[in-house]
Amino acid sequence: MTDEILPRIRPAIAALAPYRQGKPAGPDAFKLSSNENPFDPLPSVVEALTHITPINRYPDATAGRLRERLGARYGVRPDEVHVASGSVSILHQLILATSSVGDEVIYAWRSFEAYPSLPLVAGATGVQVPLRQVEGPNSGGRHDLDAMADAVTDRTRAIIVCTPNNPTGPIVTSAEFAAFVERVPADVLIILDEAYGEFVTAPDAVNGLEERIFERHPNVVVLRTFSKAYGLAGLRVGYAIGHEKVLDAARTTGIPLSVTSAAENAAIASLDAEAELLERVAAIVERRTVLVEGLRAQGWDVPDAQGNFVWLPTGDRTDEAAAAFVEGDLIVRPFSGDGIRISVGEHESVDKVLQVSGSIVRTLQP
Numbered sequence: 193m194t195d196e197i198l199p200r201i202r203p204a205i206a207a208l209a210p211y212r213q214g215k216p217a218g219p220d221a222f223k224l225s226s227n228e229n230p231f232d233p234l235p236s237v238v239e240a241l242t243h244i245t246p247i248n249r250y251p252d253a254t255a256g257r258l259r260e261r262l263g264a265r266y267g268v269r270p271d272e273v274h275v276a277s278g279s280v281s282i283l284h285q286l287i288l289a290t291s292s293v294g295d296e297v298i299y300a301w302r303s304f305e306a307y308p309s310l311p312l313v314a315g316a317t318g319v320q321v322p323l324r325q326v327e328g329p330n331s332g333g334r335h336d337l338d339a340m341a342d343a344v345t346d347r348t349r350a351i352i353v354c355t356p357n358n359p360t361g362p363i364v365t366s367a368e369f370a371a372f373v374e375r376v377p378a379d380v381l382i383i384l385d386e387a388y389g390e391f392v393t394a395p396d397a398v399n400g401l402e403e404r405i406f407e408r409h410p411n412v413v414v415l416r417t418f419s420k421a422y423g424l425a426g427l428r429v430g431y432a433i434g435h436e437k438v439l440d441a442a443r444t445t446g447i448p449l450s451v452t453s454a455a456e457n458a459a460i461a462s463l464d465a466e467a468e469l470l471e472r473v474a475a476i477v478e479r480r481t482v483l484v485e486g487l488r489a490q491g492w493d494v495p496d497a498q499g500n501f502v503w504l505p506t507g508d509r510t511d512e513a514a515a516a517f518v519e520g521d522l523i524v525r526p527f528s529g530d531g532i533r534i535s536v537g538e539h540e541s542v543d544k545v546l547q548v549s550g551s552i553v554r555t556l557q558p
């Protein structure tokens with residue numbers, strides 16, 4: 193096997209680990225490792241899946257009905273909406289459209305684990321700006337937007353801002369983002385990744401869609417997804433709202449026809465059932481509050497949790513802590529040497545998380 197000659201792979205790609213999903217949960221375990229929505233799909237959404245175009249035919253390459261619908265929902269033209277197979281696809285498309293060899297892409301770190309590979313795959317250079325170091329409990333894990341603006345050079349082509357930040361939880365405020373956008377040159381793309389936007393309750397949080405930032409700043413594109421609040425992770429559908437020309441560039445680098453008819457139908461049915469789905473979001477937010485308050489009462493330092501997950505900064509005890517959760521039938525997402533992200537899942541999972549966290553807090557918090 194060692195002498196086998198294989199096709200030459202670009203060194204930057206060969207050095208990357210291929211994407212590996214977290215372990216599947218056993219029959220009695222709760223899967224709290226991928227920030228999925230724990231609720232079963234709505235019957236109306238399942239029903240919509242039976243009304244797709246015949247599967248021997250290609251889907252509508254433009255996802256026209258969904259773009260029309262989202263345009264009406266947010267008061268923009270369909271051309272100012274772009275739909276793809278998950279918002280992670282749109283991240284790839286936008287980075288490929290803006291950044292290449294010699295260019296830089298800035299993002300906060302630690303943040304969404306897909307970000308580091310985006311510039312690398314495009315041949316560009318990723319620039320990680322550490323999250324803000326703050327004194328005092330429950331206040332870490334925030335973007336340092338001043339440092340991110342300071343990191344801009346004449347090679348910067350794109351900046352990703354993740355709010356709420358996956359995996360730590362805090363939001364970027366509206367005032368912070370406004371000041372940041374003023375500091376970034378107008379020809380640098382700013383991707384505002386709001387994958388968890390529907391779970392946000394902080395009144396001062398930036399909301400790229402409500403604030404219509406892309407209208408005043410055509411270099412800002414807002415990303416949303418149907419995977420989290422709307423519970424369609426398995427169907428892969430996400431969207432961007434922004435300037436038509438910027439989104440045209442994403443449409444150009446994207447693989448055509450990757451949004452299936454099933455995904456488009458389910459997304460439209462989810463918008464029809466939005467009120468019902470947002471009640472589920474409210475239930476998840478209630479569970480999040482119970483979880484955060486319980487963890488803090490046990491003595492954990494938990495940053496503000498504004499997504500559907502909480503962050504435990506377990507530092508160099510992370511692997512041990514994750515093992516304790518797995519022992520308790522809870523599949524969580526450890527980031528070795530840093531911390532553990534736990535999704536807010538089924539109602540019964542909340543107590544189970546608190547039982548394990550309570551039993552390890554004194555031994556495993558750094």
Ligand SMILES: Cc1ncc(COP(=O)(O)O)c(C=O)c1O
Binds near residue numbers: 354387425429430
């Ligand atoms: C911050 C962030 N952005 C984007 C995504 C991608 O979501 P999807 O591709 O399912 O729309 C995720 C998924 O976990 C995420 O955490």
